[in-house]
Amino acid sequence: MTQAAGLPSTSTTPGPDGAAAGDGRVRVVLVDDHDMFRTGVRASLDERIEIVGEAADVPSAIEVVRRTRPAVVLLDVHLPGGSGGGGAEVARQCADLAPGVRFLALSVSDAAEDVVGVIRAGARGYVTKSISPTALCDAVVRVAGGDAVFSPRLAGFVLDAFGAVGGAGAAEQAAGDDELDRLTAREREVMRLIARGRSYREVAGELFISVKTVETHVSAVLRKLQLSSRHELTRWAAARRLL
Template identity: 35%
Template structure:
């Protein structure tokens, strides 16, 4: 009897040595497999279309086509609706992480991420979660989204989506903005984890967003999170 198919990963980074390091870590796991590597965004988009990986680890700054445009093309392709993108960034210098989230990425990691955290992130987004929990991630979102030129009132379409939410679902959306897990949210609200998971699913469906990260960006951009 054969086991479940491994989670497939595409690596996109213009630094071959970094790709090799990530590939070594990923391929060391029985449930993960690197199916292709790309040195620029254009090749990453082509490889994603050819292999339809579960996850793309996407560098931001690459030649020919950067990771932002590559992320946008992958997440907007109906044939790749099950592919999740995690962008790689350097916290102190890369100001484009938020743009990547807006382009449809399911999260981002620092390039000096610990191997076990990298593996956990890949499994998390494959399972429908998002990489937004680390303190550095929350700090970057907070610092960037709270800048006045990023904040605005919801437009008519966004307001319609917000109006679909029940009071409890709005509360769950605010909890998601903390970056905490379903378990942590359940503990704080004195409900079961299954109940939180159900509410999260309803929030994503009503807001018409791909995952938790997109829901958090939506909450900040519409001013729901002050």
């Protein structure tokens, strides 16, 4: 594996869309806002993978992906910057590079709304950060080859979201998707925890943000969803199987 020495990338020459490296390795851009996690992933990837670029936020991710044209982008769901759309925003902004450039979400989140949101934006798969190094490398190679790859328990979310056609259920799902699209990735994360009954302080501790920031996100969520209380939010999330 070739290690990228710094952000946003050590590569200056884009490869043909979807092409492997000259020695047959899969060219990958790694996108995550935590330096230590990126370091760990680099150390875990085997000889089938070549890291050609890295990014820690939405704008730099878009720039690196467009410049290096990797076969696969390993993409965190929750990223700072841009319009607040996180990894889904990166995938949407680079949608014109498909099918040569494919996105594989790699996130600590296993929430249905995160999975469905990034897949709707164009990602070819979604695996959680609990995945083993060998399984992650296998997933990258499979996505580069055109397969869709999901952690086992997440595949059901995708089937539920995209399997139903017609009728009132499909209309309700479409309405729910439109409402979720109004929220940023962080707002969706806060919404899910609050709807599960967490206190503001508990949410702040779990997400490593201040209580004031949690309050700001909750106010924004209630306003965007046109709800008036946490109880209404819980009912809204439960009706859409987001808990």
